[in-house]
Amino acid sequence: MATLTRGALSKRTGCNIETIRYYEKIGLMPDPPRSSGGHRLYDDNHLRRLSFIRRARELGFGVEDVRGLLALVDGGGYSCAEIQTLTLDHVGHIRSKIADLRRIERVLTGMAAQCDQGEIPDCPVIDALFEPASAYVERGRASKNSFAAGGRCG
Numbered sequence: 561m562a563t564l565t566r567g568a569l570s571k572r573t574g575c576n577i578e579t580i581r582y583y584e585k586i587g588l589m590p591d592p593p594r595s596s597g598g599h600r601l602y603d604d605n606h607l608r609r610l611s612f613i614r615r616a617r618e619l620g621f622g623v624e625d626v627r628g629l630l631a632l633v634d635g636g637g638y639s640c641a642e643i644q645t646l647t648l649d650h651v652g653h654i655r656s657k658i659a660d661l662r663r664i665e666r667v668l669t670g671m672a673a674q675c676d677q678g679e680i681p682d683c684p685v686i687d688a689l690f691e692p693a694s695a696y697v698e699r700g701r702a703s704k705n706s707f708a709a710g711g712r713c714g
Contacts, residue, residue, distance in 0.1 A: 562603065562604060563601040563602065563603060564601070564602040564603070564606070564607065565599060565600065565601070565602070566580055566581075566600050566602065568602075569602045569606065569607060569610065572607060573607065573610045573611055573614055574614065575610055575613075575614050580610065583610070583613060586623065587627075588609075588613055588623070588626060588627060588630065589606065589609060589610060589613070590606070590609075592606055609630075612629075612630070612633075613626055613630075616629060619650075620650065620653075620654060621650060625646065625650065628646065629643070629646065671684065671685045671688045671689075672685060674688070
């Protein structure tokens with residue numbers, strides 16, 4: 561088994577050194593053994609685990625979701641059905657975020673369409689940002705399906 565320093569682990573995985581420290585601090589990464597000089601020495605298992613964490617995070621899984629996936633893997637008793645359930649639940653969250661982003665896009669596009677490229681004091685985009693979302697909807701600038709109409713607060 562090869563041993564890597566934290567810097568080498570960072571380069572191999574593309575994961576920032578501070579992020580590796582954070583994952584160790586919150587228990588996603590196990591503490592590595594140390595050399596006689598006190599340097600952390602990571603092995604192939606650390607490399608695989610960090611790659612798993614990084615890829616899961618890239619796919620939008622939250623830290624607690626990753627912790628749950630790792631708990632299933634670490635316990636060795638996981639089933640594909642359990643992983644599928646977690647994954648499909650995550651897909652549902654992604655679809656919800658996509659819907660929110662589409663609503664935001666419609667509102668911003670509508671706000672930008674009101675702009676005549678005049679001077680800042682007369683900019684409808686700036687004016688709309690100063691208004692509560694409900695006022696923007698009441699004045700008819702946004703459709704019923706807009707993010708502002710959803711009553712969500714950022």
